[in-house]
Amino acid sequence: MRDVSLNPVRPFGHELTELTWLDDPAIAPTLVMLTSGATRVVVAPEIGGALAAYYESTPAGPLHWLRPATQGAFDERDPLRMASFPLFPYCNRIRDARFQFDGGMVDLNGNDVRFAHALHGNAWRSPWQVGTRTERSVELHFEHEPDSQRPGDWPFRYRARQRIELIGGALRIAMSAQNLSERPMPFGMGHHPYYPRTAQTRVFANVQGMWHADADVLPTHLGPHPAVEALRHGMSPDAFALDNNFANWSREATIAWPDEHRQLTMTADAPFDHMVVFAPANDTQLCVEPVTNTTDCFNAVGMREQVGGCVLQPGEEIAAALNWAPRSG
Template sequence: MIELKAGEARLGLLPDVGGAIAYWRRGGMSFLHPVADPHLVAQRGRAVGGYPLVPFSNRIAHGRFGFEGQEYQLAPNFVGEDNVLHGNGWERRWRLDLLADDSATLELDHEPPGDPVAQWPFAYRALLRFDLRECGLSIGMMIENTDTRDQPVGLGFHPYFPRHNGLRLGFSAQSVWTSDDDHLPSLRVPAQGDWSFEKMRDVGGAAIDNCYAGWTRSAFLRWPRLGMSLTMEASDIFRHLVLYTPPGQPFIAVEPASNMNDAFNRPGVEDGGIHVLPPGGKLEGHVRMTVATC
């Protein structure tokens, strides 16, 4: 465990558990809700408040995709599904590269065949930079193609937020993908009606697990009974937002992502969000979360 400090704010990091955040709090308020998900076996039962999605976000259908004339098969990494979820960065141990009182940089090198090819067939290097402030947290992400061939990639971050105290959520998006029985994109529809969060609304018991497209890279969360709010802002590369509100659970996930769900198998979707990096190419993005009194 690594703990960063900025005034009364504290951030716990778990480099050995996929570069995850253990907690982020200030005084008596926890801004993230640590979750121990038994489906994510590689997290070894540890409760995490958020983790990186590298080298892609969300699902690849049945772990299969084609790229530049070659077919690839990935090993399942989520109990109960044969889809592959969230890349492999969350399955790996990251190295501590730089550390200060209020900041830390973690590094990961994935180098098949020495590292599991079935996790990801291409070599890459990833960096995570955490900067803690009294009233905010910035997360910088970078992936570099260290392979000798082109590589398709995406980036994202998966924070869990507490659902209690009348949590309200607001963000603007153009469209949303409905999902089929395998939790894969089915139909793209306007983000209107029950899909819309244009006007901030109570999350309540809604059951959503869908990917929004064309969001404005800003989302707003408010806990009115606590008099607290949080603003999330993301870099331009994060053109998608996955919203996950499992019924009966004390958390929701609001996940900025560069790629849509199963983008590797959706070449016909113009804004699917897969970035093809040449050898030495890099993709970078930032997520900034600021807290304030309502």
Template sequence: MIILEAQGYRLELAPDRGGSVLRLDWRGEPLMRPNCGSTIFDVASFPLVPFSNRIARGRFNTGARKGRIAPNFPGSDHPHPLHGFGWLNAWDVVEQSADGAVLEHGYPGGEWPWPYRARQSFQLGAEGFTIALSVTNLGDAPMPAGLGFHPYFPRDAQTVYRGRHRGEWYNTPDCLPSSLDEHEEAIDWWQGRPVDTRAVDTAYTGREGALEIDWPSRGLGVTIAPSDGLTTTVVFSPAGADFFCVEPVSHATDAINRAPETLTWLEPGETAEVGMTISARLLA
């Protein structure tokens, strides 16, 4: 485990556990849900590379390359592999200091027919916790690439999430997109109500501005500022849970089959990078 500290923030990383974040605190208060168990779904956050969310039945055909990815949902035979390969593999520590670290993960090619190198950079400072995630195409043909982050946040009956997006996807029961409800202008789909009032697991498109979470019972909030390439936000708020996920990502679910043009296509040797900053704030 790697521990970083600066400006009241404390970050715990687990390179060998999917390059994940185990805990992010500010002044002793957890900003992400602290690690609560032994599986990858129990960590505070993990990276999404080289794609986000599900690929239907694990099959795709870009014209130049075909792929078939086996189910990868730990402990389940769920038919749609999800979140890429980075979250289920160990990452190497490339750099480390008191307030920052760099991790790398390499994929040689296989089910995903393009080899790549992924890198995460973590930094703590006065602005908060900043993380950058990149992927480089190490193959000899153009590679579609998607990136994102999968943080878990604590939740109680008063927790409020605010994020302005133009569209909300409706899903099939197995969480594949079926239709898009889209507005001309970005709106707050919760309309200021607590997270508990909607149980969803879906993607919101056309993000505008930052994302915010408030915990009135704690007098604390966070602002999540994703980079411009993270145009979509996946929100997972299961009914009755004490957590929810707000996932800034670069594309909607199953984009490689439904809208491959929305992915970033990397030429051999080319790199794509995204990032986000999470800043703590006291509520008035």
């Protein structure tokens, strides 16, 4: 875990946001609450298998390690406004919602009219089933059955799982997927966590290069960028307007709030060999996403270790885990 300076700049507790939706009788029964000591994780299986909150319960209120879900996220069943959500069977965008694979065209147009390019796969748009659960863990399951009558539907059958667990104060998400089709399936996965963003927030990570992007946030080429060096020394989310993939990171990143005396270190197993930073200018959003593939990986030209993703053979399964370890003081 990276140890960064925790010199105080302003009072502790910027993100002591109350979770009013926990008391909403229409919402509370749909949630799964995990507890370990003072740490809580709230899971919203019906909203894309997403996390609604990850926080420490304090006398002053919940201190959030991830940006908590809004009431609007529940009202509109919108995973994009949750704390984090799973990405299956690919991460981020596919240009024009189509790509060539195995001698044919996979056309995903129409799967979500809000976006010109296919976005984040399909598992985040559907409810997940709750499996085994304990006080500290829960298993979620999602199975996709292709529907040829549904425009832009993912044409491969697959099963996805998440095991979400608290180990002390740390959060662990073990993710897996299995190709249930009778033919090979292109594949990628990831998680999409949002973090609290303050004027003093810093992001630390070792990366080898950045995928530059066009106006549609689709990658054009892999190369140097000042953000690569800035991440090594602690990058302010305000330093650049980013929505970019970083290739071949060390599978460890730290989000630090030195003004609040705390930090959160994210680590990932292979093949989460790629990282996305979403830090738009003049905004409150900050994402540091562990993913197995770059944006538009099914169309991208480059070496496999630069592009990521894989092809799952019939019956083949892939599994890897993500961890978030908090530190305060």
